[in-house]
Amino acid sequence: MGSMRTFEIAFVGLKPGVHEFDYELDAQFFKDKAPDSNDGIAANVKLSLDKNNGFMLLRFLVGGSAEVNCDRCGNQLNVDLWDEFNMVVKLTEDPQKANEEEEDADIFYIAKSESHIEISDWLYEFVMLSIPMQHICGNDKDGQSLCNEQVLKKLKAMQVNRDEQQENSIWKGLERFKNN
Ligand SMILES: [Zn+2]
The missing domain is CATH 1.20.5 (Single alpha-helices involved in coiled-coils or other helix-helix interfaces)
Known part of the structure; x- marks a missing residue:
């Protein structure tokens, strides 16, 4: 599990401004996160981190594909992943209290003394949210169902x-x- 270090960002050493990170997430990543998760996912996430004084803006661009089954006939389908998520990470004295009181799910607090942020949970969550809820075989060019x-x-x-x-x-x- 030493590979998890890859998903830590040492933001303290970063200059103010925008920094880009690329993550290739394979089946093993999702298996480590949840043993029974969809094993047909190959995702890439581009993260841009905008470092400011006291807070950071994180934008996650999810791409890639997932294998799913058609809701009607069970055929295997390959769907594209394409979505965007934003997080605001704020530095504060008492992050635990601030996180408990914060109602906005897009805002997360960390301690002022913190030097790293761990983003693998967000990567996992955002890729999962990118998989379309409904999947049905489309139609061919004559309008016939491909089911x-x-x-x-x-x-x-x-x-x-x-x-x-x-x-x-x-x-x-x-x-x-x-x-x-
Ligand atoms: Zn179908």
Whole structure:
């Protein structure tokens, strides 16, 4: 886990102004963060850190791709990641209290005595937030759905089957009622 050091920024040594950082996040990064997380993610995050007196502005630009399954037919899809997130990091005497009282999720406090910020949690969180919530196979150029027809047919058949079974059990229940 020594690789986690890569995600620490020693901001104390930075001059005031904007600094750029690049992060390539592979499947192992996401596995380290959450063992059951999506293992088909390859993300790159460009971070620009604007160092000011007493605070820093962090802008995370997320790119890359993730493998997901279609919500309708389960086909594997590759979706692009594309999103932007901002954080304000403020230096203060009592960061714990300030973080508890702060209602804005985009503002984070660290101690004035701090020299590093650890950003791997933000990288993880922002990449996860970049994955579209819904994913459905698109249409081809003729407007036909690209979903797997066979799977959709099977799903439909299973649904009909289930409905019939439910109906049968209702009738059985009623018959028993009649016989009594
Ligand atoms: Zn589909």
